[in-house]
Amino acid sequence: MTAEVAAPAGPTGPTAVQRALRTYLDHLAVERGLAPNTLSSYRRDLRRYAAFLAGRGVTDLAGVGESSVSEFLMHLREGDADHPPLSAASAGRAVVAVRGLHRFAVRDGWTEADPAAGVRPPAPAKRLPKALPLADIERILDAAGAPGTVLALRDRALLELLYSSGARISEAVGLDVDDLDLESAAVRLRGKGSKERVVPFGSMAREALSAYLVRARRDLVTAGSGTPAVFLNSRGGRLSRQSAWAVLVRAADRAGATAEVSPHTLRHSFATHLIEGGADVRVVQELLGHASVTTTQVYTLVTVDGLREVYATAHPRALG
Structure with missing residues (x-):
């Protein structure tokens, strides 16, 4: 099975970046055995990366610097005329694909350094616990x-x-x-x-x-x-x-x-209602058995959201 990269070739054929992408995707398909859906996501993300590099005149992975990878991540998050902005999770998936490509390039001797090693995927937004009134x-x-x-x-x-x-x-x-x-x-x-x-x-x-x-x-x-x-x-x-x-x-x-209720619905509601009632976050941490107060602090975000709604409807200068 060949994982073709259908990116447009230059006037003299595929660029070095496009050939590298094709080889890497073949490696993922044949040697790593990635599922078709996963492989399709990698192909789509890497095609976008190749187009991004080509737009900056970069046609060989050896010419990629860390700033290019960081700018690509910003580009994903901001979007453009052809692509809407990606969520943190989707942008993170694309960065993972790019990091894998550059690690593969170093391993196979195409490049000497890995410009993506220091670029981290964006942290996903904290998911607020579901609490019931x-x-x-x-x-x-x-x-x-x-x-x-x-x-x-x-x-x-x-x-x-x-x-x-x-x-x-x-x-x-x-x-x-x-x-x-x-x-x-x-x-x-x-x-x-x-x-x-x-x-x-x-x-x-x-x-x-x-x-x-x-x-x-x-x-x-x-x-x-x-x-x-x-x-x-x-x-x-x-x-x-x-x-x-x-x-x-x-x-x-x-x-x-x-x-929708889940096994944690009552636990989340317990913590949220305590915070809303004025309980100290460290007390709630002890009650929940969290090892770190950082885990418990997500419940304070729920309360802040509630306060923000009240403020927006009650303060005379909340809305411009």
Whole structure:
């Protein structure tokens, strides 16, 4: 299979850059075995790179400097008459293709130096966590316990604990009875890297957990082999992460929630609502079990966006 570069050739045939691109793409297709879609993306990005270099009179990779690669990245982000500006992710993919080409050129002896080695792809924009408004959270929690069965008591206790403690779903289903302290309303969670943290939870979660443990768990545990797990399935075994996710999805459907929910929805909402309520970001960091406060600070961006909306509608000189 040959990965042709259909870039327009010069009056005397393909330029050295175009020949290099053809050889590199053949290498990716034959020796690296890249998938057709990936190869197509590389071909498209490298054709654009070749055209960019040709527009600056560069026809050989040996004539490319770091400034040319950096300018190409800026060109991708700014766009031109023929191409709209690329997102950070798309521009990053193109830079990866260019870096691979220049590494290949050095390895095969076409060039002595790699001008792309110091050029880094643009950092993707931080994706803000998806948090639900408090009213939506309350409807979901109410819907979880609506039927009044033992499983409904379990589901309400599970979701109340997730939202009240900020626990990951995997942490919640990994809980044993000894990890709960209803008297002090605290739970011991085992996070990533087996790191433990003790997190408080609210009175509503304590009430839901107490109801489940007294009125429902004892019935569920008789169907199994006596597991110490807090949250049990209908067979008396430990509730799985996938089943816990399904509990959340069902409750959201019954509540009529229009936003998409995920295993982290309640955790994200917990953190966002704390920040909005004035909690210090380092306190939220400890509650979430983040190793770095930088990870937690993304929730402050959510709050800033909310403040910006209020400012834009309320301040008399916000709009010009």
